[in-house]
Amino acid sequence: EIVLTQSPATLSLSPGDRATLSCRASESISPYLVWYQQKPGQAPRLVIYDASKRASGIPARVSGSGSGADFTLTISSLEPEDSAIYYCQHRGSWPPEYTFGQGTKLEI
Amino acid sequence: QVQLVESGGGLVKPGGSLRLSCSASAFALSDSYVTWVRQAPGKGLEWISYISPSGSTIFSADSMKGRITISRDNAKNSVYLQVDSLRAEDTAVYFCSTEICTSGSCYLDPWGQGTLVTVSS
Numbered sequence A: 001e002i003v004l005t006q007s008p009a010t011l012s013l014s015p016g017d018r019a020t021l022s023c024r025a026s027e028s029i030s031p032y033l034v035w036y037q038q039k040p041g042q043a044p045r046l047v048i049y050d051a052s053k054r055a056s057g058i059p060a061r062v063s064g065s066g067s068g069a070d071f072t073l074t075i076s077s078l079e080p081e082d083s084a085i086y087y088c089q090h091r092g093s094w095p096p097e098y099t100f101g102q103g104t105k106l107e108i
Numbered sequence B: 001q002v003q004l005v006e007s008g009g010g011l012v013k014p015g016g017s018l019r020l021s022c023s024a025s026a027f028a029l030s031d032s033y034v035t036w037v038r039q040a041p042g043k044g045l046e047w048i049s050y051i052s053p054s055g056s057t058i059f060s061a062d063s064m065k066g067r068i069t070i071s072r073d074n075a076k077n078s079v080y081l082q083v084d085s086l087r088a089e090d091t092a093v094y095f096c097s098t099e100i101c102t103s104g105s106c107y108l109d110p111w112g113q114g115t116l117v118t119v120s121s
Helices: none
Strands: A004-007 A010-012 A019-025 A034-038 A045-049 A062-067 A070-075 A084-091 A098-100 A104-107 B003-007 B010-012 B018-025 B033-039 B045-051 B058-060 B068-073 B078-083 B092-101 B106-111 B115-119
Touching: A004 A084, A019 A084, A019 A104, A045 A062, A045 B106, A070 A084, A084 B106, A098 B045, B003 B092, B003 B106, B018 B033, B018 B092, B018 B115, B033 B106, B045 B068, B045 B078, B045 B092, B058 B068, B078 B092
Parallel strands: A010 A104, B010 B115
Antiparallel strands: A004 A019, A019 A070, A034 A045, A034 A084, A062 A070, A084 A098, A084 A104, B003 B018, B018 B078, B033 B045, B033 B092, B045 B058, B068 B078, B092 B106, B092 B115
């Protein structure tokens, strides 16, 4: 079973800063890594898939990178609206089980 | 606009059962792999179960096997999650979502707004 570990648990930054969020898998999963954003009281929203491809409507200042077992979500020029919890996710080929990281809370 | 809507949540006593529904608007849910994910208050996301478009392939998390039944009625454009023998730790918002797979990842999009299940006496 793949385990995803996210760090840090909480990240407090100022508007205009750059945020770097990490997701480490217990074994190589490249490039099968996805990122979601979740704001309070809302459902998760797809941000990045295939480790580095932005979902529809996601601004270019948001990027994903990484390979093997180490992945990064980078958000530059932070805005207050970026405040949220970000989760990484992997789905095994078989069984089709979804695994989520424990989340990183980004505070702006 | 593509949208999923969950319903059926509420307050239930320990040991009780609930049947949650997931319906779709603006697209045919019958063509989609559908998953259920839950989120306990203040906690992270936990995948629960998965059903193929025809309903012939079903897979559920070990933590809930034996207590959940996922099913679908494509004529009603809906997917259902029956949860039995409810416990306090099942208190959570339950989300449904459709699965999309590329040549790389499989991911969940869109998501419904969720339905809250509270297990309490």
